[in-house]
Amino acid sequence: MLGRKESLSSQLTKQLAQKIDAKVYAPGTRIPTEAELCQEYGVSRTVVREAIASLRADGLVIPRQGIGVFVSERTRLLPFEFDAKSEGALTDILYILELRLSVELEAAALAAERRTARQLQVIRARFKDVAKEIRDAQDRGRSDFEFHMAIARATNNPYFEKFLSFIGPQIIPRIRMSSLQTGRLSDQEYHATIQKEHAAIVEAITARDANAARDAMRAHLSGSLERYRAQNPRT
Structure with a gap:
């Protein structure tokens, strides 16, 4: 029944x-x-x-x-999803960052090549939002997510935006584990590092330099990967 x-x-x-x-x-x-x-x-x-x-x-x-x-004799496609409350959250963060490396590098490069003036304004605005959120001690990672979403939209390929939207804000490590320490960096040092990496991405997209944008995004995500990897003794 x-x-x-x-x-x-x-x-x-x-x-x-x-x-x-x-x-x-x-x-x-x-x-x-x-x-x-x-x-x-x-x-x-x-x-x-x-x-x-x-x-x-x-x-x-x-x-x-x-x-x-x-x-049907066809294989059913099971849904692809992330468990936001996974017991292995730190390990999942590393997996997600590795996945983002394979997608967001090209998103940054395409954004540099294809962005419109209006889309560049939005990227810059989201960059400032991250800074404000940090300055006001209200950092929750949401503005960081919107910054990356703005870059995805600037590719003018809707599937980059759809991909990040599908994964959602959980791609930002400090949203997923707000209490996680990032290596030996203080909060102030951590946020300064993040914004320096973001600034390099914005600068490259502004200059329409696809290679520099790709390299800046690689440095940003690889840096995050290493910072969080330092917290996982199994890696």
């Missing part, structure tokens, strides 16, 4: 999807009939049909006229 916290069709969809993922219903096999599902889960045919429609829309099942509904 299903509960009442969400729609019955949604609950049934999830349970059937879980069985497909666990290969209780193996690829290429027929799932139970409408009548069998109604009896097993105590729901109406309407609920079953809505659930099957959802599974079909997700590509998990394929109806075959006069035969039944079969599990």
Whole structure:
């Protein structure tokens, strides 16, 4: 039987999807009939049909006229996500920084080549926001995230922005672990270092120097990687 916290069709969809993922219903096999599902889960045919429609829309099942509904033989793509409360948060920070190195270097280079005057103004404004947040002792990393988002937008390739938006503010280490010490640097030294690295990125994008922008972003993210790596004795 299903509960009442969400729609019955949604609950049934999830349970059937879980069985497909666990290969209780193996690829290429027929799932139970409408009548069998109604009896097993105590729901109406309407609920079953809505659930099957959802599974079909997700590509998990394929109806075959006069035969039944079969599990698709295509591999299901599971969602890609970060666990913001992971017990291995420090290790995850290092993994995320490594991932960002592979993406944001080119974002900075493309931003240098493609940014508009207006986009450059926004990048500079976000840079100043980081400085203000630090100066007012209100540093939470949010302005830092918006700074990187402004650079992603300036690539004028929407997928860079979508990628960072998908990952979200958790890409900024001090948002993820606000109490984490960054090596032997004091807060003042740490923030001064971050802003110096940011300034080099802004300068390169302003000059439309793609190579310098790429190098400045590499120095920034590699610096962060090393600072946080110093806190993980296993690396």
